[in-house]
Amino acid sequence: xxxxLQISGLSKTYANGVQALKDVSLxxxxxxxxxxxxxxxxxxxxxxxxxxLQEPDSGSITLGNIDVVRQKDDxxxxxxxxxxxxxxxxxxxxxxxxxxxxxxxxxxxxKARKEVVEALLHQTNLWEVRKLNLGGYSGGMRQRFGIAQxxxxxxxxxxxxxxxxxxxxxxxxxxxxxxxEIGENIIVILSTHIVEDxxxxxxxxxxxxxxxxxxxxxxxxxxxxxxxxxxxxxxxKPELTSCQERYAVISTRLVAGRTVVHVLSESDPGDGFxxxxxxxxxxxxxxxxxxxxxxx
Ligand code: ADP
Numbered sequence: 001x002x003x004x005l006q007i008s009g010l011s012k013t014y015a016n017g018v019q020a021l022k023d024v025s026l027x028x029x030x031x032x033x034x035x036x037x038x039x040x041x042x043x044x045x046x047x048x049x050x051x052x053l054q055e056p057d058s059g060s061i062t063l064g065n066i067d068v069v070r071q072k073d074d075x076x077x078x079x080x081x082x083x084x085x086x087x088x089x090x091x092x093x094x095x096x097x098x099x100x101x102x103x104x105x106x107x108x109x110x111k112a113r114k115e116v117v118e119a120l121l122h123q124t125n126l127w128e129v130r131k132l133n134l135g136g137y138s139g140g141m142r143q144r145f146g147i148a149q150x151x152x153x154x155x156x157x158x159x160x161x162x163x164x165x166x167x168x169x170x171x172x173x174x175x176x177x178x179x180x181e182i183g184e185n186i187i188v189i190l191s192t193h194i195v196e197d198x199x200x201x202x203x204x205x206x207x208x209x210x211x212x213x214x215x216x217x218x219x220x221x222x223x224x225x226x227x228x229x230x231x232x233x234x235x236x237k238p239e240l241t242s243c244q245e246r247y248a249v250i251s252t253r254l255v256a257g258r259t260v261v262h263v264l265s266e267s268d269p270g271d272g273f274x275x276x277x278x279x280x281x282x283x284x285x286x287x288x289x290x291x292x293x294x295x296x
Pocket of ligand 1: 015016018019037038040041042043044045
Protein backbone atom coordinates (compact mmCIF):
# COMPACT_ATOMS: atom_id res chain seq x y z
CA UNK A 1 0.00 0.00 0.00
CA UNK A 2 1.27 3.45 -0.77
CA UNK A 3 2.21 5.87 1.96
CA UNK A 4 -0.48 8.04 3.51
CA LEU A 5 -0.41 10.99 5.89
CA GLN A 6 -3.26 11.02 8.37
CA ILE A 7 -4.03 14.15 10.36
CA SER A 8 -6.70 13.90 13.07
CA GLY A 9 -8.20 16.58 15.28
CA LEU A 10 -5.18 18.86 15.16
CA SER A 11 -5.47 22.10 17.14
CA LYS A 12 -2.97 24.82 17.96
CA THR A 13 -3.32 28.08 19.85
CA TYR A 14 -0.31 30.39 20.02
CA ALA A 15 0.74 32.12 23.25
CA ASN A 16 -0.84 35.37 21.99
CA GLY A 17 -4.25 33.66 21.87
CA VAL A 18 -4.44 33.20 18.09
CA GLN A 19 -6.07 29.85 17.35
CA ALA A 20 -4.17 28.90 14.21
CA LEU A 21 -5.57 25.34 13.82
CA LYS A 22 -9.03 24.24 14.87
CA ASP A 23 -9.67 20.49 14.89
CA VAL A 24 -8.01 19.88 11.52
CA SER A 25 -8.44 16.39 10.07
CA LEU A 26 -7.07 15.44 6.65
CA UNK A 27 -6.09 12.31 4.76
CA UNK A 28 -3.25 12.99 2.36
CA UNK A 29 -2.45 10.23 -0.14
CA UNK A 30 0.56 9.77 -2.43
CA UNK A 31 0.63 12.44 -5.13
CA UNK A 32 0.35 16.19 -5.13
CA UNK A 33 -1.87 17.62 -2.41
CA UNK A 34 -2.78 21.31 -2.48
CA UNK A 35 -3.42 23.15 0.76
CA UNK A 36 -5.18 26.28 -0.39
CA UNK A 37 -6.11 29.21 1.80
CA UNK A 38 -5.73 32.96 2.27
CA UNK A 39 -2.87 34.49 4.22
CA UNK A 40 -3.24 33.76 7.90
CA UNK A 41 -5.33 30.62 7.30
CA UNK A 42 -2.95 28.43 9.29
CA UNK A 43 -1.13 26.78 6.38
CA UNK A 44 2.39 27.43 7.63
CA UNK A 45 1.43 26.33 11.12
CA UNK A 46 0.16 23.05 9.70
CA UNK A 47 3.23 22.62 7.44
CA UNK A 48 5.65 23.30 10.29
CA UNK A 49 3.78 20.86 12.51
CA UNK A 50 3.95 18.09 9.89
CA UNK A 51 7.63 18.96 9.37
CA UNK A 52 8.20 18.35 13.14
CA LEU A 53 9.31 21.94 13.75
CA GLN A 54 6.52 22.65 16.23
CA GLU A 55 3.98 20.65 18.20
CA PRO A 56 0.20 20.78 18.21
CA ASP A 57 -1.77 21.30 21.43
CA SER A 58 -3.90 18.27 20.60
CA GLY A 59 -4.54 15.83 17.80
CA SER A 60 -2.34 13.35 15.99
CA ILE A 61 -0.43 12.94 12.75
CA THR A 62 0.71 9.62 11.37
CA LEU A 63 2.82 8.99 8.29
CA GLY A 64 2.45 5.33 7.42
CA ASN A 65 3.15 3.80 10.82
CA ILE A 66 5.22 6.72 12.12
CA ASP A 67 3.75 8.90 14.86
CA VAL A 68 4.88 12.28 13.49
CA VAL A 69 4.53 14.20 16.75
CA ARG A 70 6.55 11.69 18.81
CA GLN A 71 8.95 10.07 16.35
CA LYS A 72 10.47 13.25 14.96
CA ASP A 73 13.76 11.70 13.91
CA ASP A 74 11.99 9.00 11.92
CA UNK A 75 10.01 11.68 10.09
CA UNK A 76 13.06 13.83 9.40
CA UNK A 77 14.82 10.92 7.73
CA UNK A 78 12.16 10.74 5.03
CA UNK A 79 11.14 14.40 4.87
CA UNK A 80 12.10 17.13 2.42
CA UNK A 81 11.03 20.61 3.42
CA UNK A 82 11.06 23.88 1.52
CA UNK A 83 10.00 26.53 4.03
CA UNK A 84 8.40 29.85 3.16
CA UNK A 85 11.51 31.76 4.17
CA UNK A 86 14.37 29.81 2.71
CA UNK A 87 17.75 31.31 3.55
CA UNK A 88 20.87 30.51 1.54
CA UNK A 89 24.44 31.64 1.86
CA UNK A 90 24.65 34.19 -0.97
CA UNK A 91 28.40 33.70 -1.46
CA UNK A 92 28.17 29.94 -1.97
CA UNK A 93 27.51 28.19 -5.24
CA UNK A 94 24.54 25.89 -5.66
CA UNK A 95 26.89 22.94 -6.07
CA UNK A 96 28.85 23.67 -2.88
CA UNK A 97 25.72 24.36 -0.87
CA UNK A 98 23.99 21.16 -2.03
CA UNK A 99 27.12 19.23 -1.18
CA UNK A 100 27.04 20.77 2.28
CA UNK A 101 23.35 19.87 2.78
CA UNK A 102 24.08 16.33 1.60
CA UNK A 103 26.74 15.98 4.31
CA UNK A 104 24.20 17.21 6.87
CA UNK A 105 21.70 14.65 5.58
CA UNK A 106 24.24 11.95 6.31
CA UNK A 107 25.57 11.12 2.84
CA UNK A 108 29.17 10.73 3.97
CA UNK A 109 30.64 8.83 1.04
CA UNK A 110 32.17 11.48 -1.26
CA LYS A 111 31.52 9.60 -4.47
CA ALA A 112 27.91 8.83 -3.63
CA ARG A 113 27.43 12.46 -2.57
CA LYS A 114 28.83 13.77 -5.84
CA GLU A 115 26.41 11.58 -7.76
CA VAL A 116 23.44 12.75 -5.73
CA VAL A 117 24.38 16.42 -6.09
CA GLU A 118 24.96 16.16 -9.82
CA ALA A 119 21.70 14.31 -10.40
CA LEU A 120 19.76 16.93 -8.44
CA LEU A 121 21.41 19.80 -10.33
CA HIS A 122 20.31 18.17 -13.59
CA GLN A 123 16.84 17.38 -12.34
CA THR A 124 16.19 20.96 -11.23
CA ASN A 125 17.76 22.40 -14.37
CA LEU A 126 20.51 24.18 -12.46
CA TRP A 127 23.43 22.30 -13.97
CA GLU A 128 24.55 25.20 -16.18
CA VAL A 129 24.52 27.64 -13.26
CA ARG A 130 25.85 25.29 -10.57
CA LYS A 131 29.07 27.27 -10.11
CA LEU A 132 27.33 30.63 -9.71
CA ASN A 133 26.76 32.13 -6.28
CA LEU A 134 23.25 31.65 -4.94
CA GLY A 135 23.07 35.38 -4.19
CA GLY A 136 22.88 36.04 -7.93
CA TYR A 137 20.05 33.58 -8.58
CA SER A 138 16.61 34.74 -9.74
CA GLY A 139 13.56 33.91 -7.61
CA GLY A 140 12.72 30.93 -9.80
CA MET A 141 16.28 29.57 -9.70
CA ARG A 142 16.33 29.95 -5.94
CA GLN A 143 13.08 28.00 -5.58
CA ARG A 144 14.37 25.23 -7.83
CA PHE A 145 17.48 25.13 -5.67
CA GLY A 146 15.15 24.88 -2.67
CA ILE A 147 13.55 21.81 -4.22
CA ALA A 148 16.97 20.33 -4.99
CA GLN A 149 17.96 20.55 -1.30
CA UNK A 150 14.57 19.18 -0.24
CA UNK A 151 15.10 16.15 -2.50
CA UNK A 152 18.41 15.11 -0.94
CA UNK A 153 18.20 11.67 0.63
CA UNK A 154 15.25 10.42 -1.39
CA UNK A 155 12.40 11.76 0.77
CA UNK A 156 8.97 10.09 0.88
CA UNK A 157 7.24 13.28 1.97
CA UNK A 158 7.94 16.73 0.57
CA UNK A 159 6.45 19.90 1.98
CA UNK A 160 6.64 23.14 0.02
CA UNK A 161 5.26 26.26 1.66
CA UNK A 162 4.09 29.06 -0.69
CA UNK A 163 6.72 28.17 -3.30
CA UNK A 164 5.48 30.23 -6.24
CA UNK A 165 4.76 33.55 -4.53
CA UNK A 166 6.84 36.16 -6.32
CA UNK A 167 7.74 34.02 -9.34
CA UNK A 168 7.05 35.33 -12.84
CA UNK A 169 4.82 33.17 -15.08
CA UNK A 170 7.73 31.48 -16.88
CA UNK A 171 9.48 30.62 -13.63
CA UNK A 172 6.23 29.43 -12.08
CA UNK A 173 5.69 27.15 -15.06
CA UNK A 174 9.16 25.61 -14.78
CA UNK A 175 8.64 25.14 -11.06
CA UNK A 176 5.25 23.47 -11.66
CA UNK A 177 6.78 21.02 -14.13
CA UNK A 178 9.45 20.10 -11.63
CA UNK A 179 6.92 19.51 -8.85
CA UNK A 180 4.67 17.47 -11.15
CA GLU A 181 7.57 15.11 -11.91
CA ILE A 182 8.41 14.67 -8.26
CA GLY A 183 4.81 14.20 -7.14
CA GLU A 184 4.21 10.97 -8.99
CA ASN A 185 5.53 8.55 -6.40
CA ILE A 186 5.69 10.33 -3.08
CA ILE A 187 3.52 12.65 -1.00
CA VAL A 188 4.01 16.29 -1.96
CA ILE A 189 2.12 18.90 0.03
CA LEU A 190 1.95 22.27 -1.62
CA SER A 191 0.72 25.10 0.53
CA THR A 192 -0.39 28.13 -1.44
CA HIS A 193 -2.82 31.04 -1.69
CA ILE A 194 -2.60 30.86 -5.49
CA VAL A 195 -5.50 28.93 -6.98
CA GLU A 196 -3.70 28.07 -10.24
CA ASP A 197 -0.96 26.27 -8.32
CA UNK A 198 -3.59 23.80 -7.20
CA UNK A 199 -5.64 23.59 -10.40
CA UNK A 200 -2.49 23.01 -12.48
CA UNK A 201 -0.92 20.41 -10.25
CA UNK A 202 -2.90 18.77 -7.52
CA UNK A 203 -5.00 15.62 -7.60
CA UNK A 204 -6.34 16.28 -4.11
CA UNK A 205 -6.76 19.48 -2.14
CA UNK A 206 -8.10 21.10 0.97
CA UNK A 207 -9.32 24.65 1.38
CA UNK A 208 -8.53 26.08 4.78
CA UNK A 209 -9.35 29.38 6.38
CA UNK A 210 -9.07 30.69 9.93
CA UNK A 211 -7.57 27.38 11.00
CA UNK A 212 -10.49 25.28 9.76
CA UNK A 213 -10.79 22.86 6.86
CA UNK A 214 -13.72 24.07 4.73
CA UNK A 215 -13.56 21.65 1.81
CA UNK A 216 -11.53 18.64 0.68
CA UNK A 217 -11.55 16.62 -2.50
CA UNK A 218 -10.39 16.21 -6.05
CA UNK A 219 -10.29 19.72 -7.61
CA UNK A 220 -12.03 18.49 -10.77
CA UNK A 221 -14.90 16.99 -8.75
CA UNK A 222 -15.35 20.11 -6.67
CA UNK A 223 -15.59 22.10 -9.91
CA UNK A 224 -18.18 19.68 -11.28
CA UNK A 225 -20.27 20.15 -8.17
CA UNK A 226 -20.39 23.90 -8.86
CA UNK A 227 -21.79 23.42 -12.37
CA UNK A 228 -24.94 25.44 -13.05
CA UNK A 229 -24.52 27.58 -9.95
CA UNK A 230 -22.07 30.28 -11.06
CA UNK A 231 -23.38 33.33 -12.91
CA UNK A 232 -21.51 36.25 -14.33
CA UNK A 233 -22.27 39.83 -15.23
CA UNK A 234 -20.22 42.79 -16.35
CA UNK A 235 -21.17 45.94 -14.50
CA UNK A 236 -19.91 49.47 -14.02
CA LYS A 237 -18.00 49.94 -10.79
CA PRO A 238 -20.62 52.16 -9.08
CA GLU A 239 -23.16 49.32 -9.44
CA LEU A 240 -21.06 46.95 -7.36
CA THR A 241 -22.46 47.84 -3.94
CA SER A 242 -26.08 47.30 -4.96
CA CYS A 243 -25.07 44.09 -6.72
CA GLN A 244 -23.45 42.83 -3.53
CA GLU A 245 -26.56 43.70 -1.58
CA ARG A 246 -28.82 41.73 -3.90
CA TYR A 247 -26.70 38.70 -4.83
CA ALA A 248 -24.20 36.30 -3.31
CA VAL A 249 -21.18 37.85 -5.02
CA ILE A 250 -18.22 35.49 -4.69
CA SER A 251 -15.64 37.37 -6.72
CA THR A 252 -15.11 40.58 -8.63
CA ARG A 253 -12.44 41.22 -11.15
CA LEU A 254 -11.50 44.13 -13.33
CA VAL A 255 -11.44 43.31 -17.04
CA ALA A 256 -10.52 46.13 -19.40
CA GLY A 257 -11.74 48.74 -16.94
CA ARG A 258 -15.10 47.04 -16.30
CA THR A 259 -16.04 44.96 -13.29
CA VAL A 260 -16.92 41.32 -13.86
CA VAL A 261 -18.79 39.80 -10.95
CA HIS A 262 -19.39 36.11 -10.29
CA VAL A 263 -22.35 35.20 -8.10
CA LEU A 264 -23.44 31.92 -6.60
CA SER A 265 -27.09 31.10 -7.22
CA GLU A 266 -29.05 27.85 -7.45
CA SER A 267 -31.29 29.37 -10.14
CA ASP A 268 -31.00 32.01 -12.86
CA PRO A 269 -30.80 35.39 -11.12
CA GLY A 270 -32.09 37.10 -14.32
CA ASP A 271 -31.08 40.75 -14.45
CA GLY A 272 -28.61 40.17 -17.30
CA PHE A 273 -26.59 37.43 -15.62
CA UNK A 274 -25.26 34.58 -17.74
CA UNK A 275 -24.22 31.13 -16.60
CA UNK A 276 -20.49 30.33 -16.71
CA UNK A 277 -18.50 27.14 -16.50
CA UNK A 278 -17.04 27.21 -13.01
CA UNK A 279 -13.32 26.98 -12.38
CA UNK A 280 -11.37 26.31 -9.20
CA UNK A 281 -11.34 30.00 -8.39
CA UNK A 282 -15.15 29.92 -8.24
CA UNK A 283 -14.97 26.90 -5.95
CA UNK A 284 -12.43 28.64 -3.75
CA UNK A 285 -14.22 31.97 -3.44
CA UNK A 286 -17.67 30.46 -3.00
CA UNK A 287 -16.32 28.14 -0.30
CA UNK A 288 -14.77 31.08 1.53
CA UNK A 289 -17.80 33.29 1.13
CA UNK A 290 -20.24 30.59 2.24
CA UNK A 291 -18.14 30.20 5.37
CA UNK A 292 -18.47 33.95 5.84
CA UNK A 293 -14.73 34.29 5.58
CA UNK A 294 -14.52 37.11 3.06
CA UNK A 295 -16.56 39.98 1.79
CA UNK A 296 -16.13 39.61 -1.97
P1 ADP B 1 -0.65 31.04 6.65
O1 ADP B 1 0.59 30.24 6.44
O2 ADP B 1 -1.88 30.40 6.09
O3 ADP B 1 -0.50 32.47 6.22
P2 ADP B 1 0.05 30.93 9.49
O4 ADP B 1 0.05 29.53 9.96
O5 ADP B 1 1.35 31.59 9.20
O6 ADP B 1 -0.95 31.06 8.24
O7 ADP B 1 -0.70 31.82 10.58
C1 ADP B 1 -1.98 31.47 11.12
C2 ADP B 1 -2.30 32.47 12.23
O8 ADP B 1 -1.43 32.26 13.31
C3 ADP B 1 -2.14 33.92 11.82
O9 ADP B 1 -3.15 34.67 12.48
C4 ADP B 1 -0.77 34.27 12.34
O10 ADP B 1 -0.68 35.65 12.62
C5 ADP B 1 -0.69 33.44 13.60
N1 ADP B 1 0.69 33.01 13.91
C6 ADP B 1 1.53 32.31 13.12
N2 ADP B 1 2.70 32.05 13.74
C7 ADP B 1 2.59 32.60 14.98
C8 ADP B 1 3.45 32.66 16.13
N3 ADP B 1 4.67 32.09 16.12
N4 ADP B 1 2.99 33.31 17.22
C9 ADP B 1 1.76 33.86 17.24
N5 ADP B 1 0.90 33.84 16.20
C10 ADP B 1 1.30 33.21 15.09
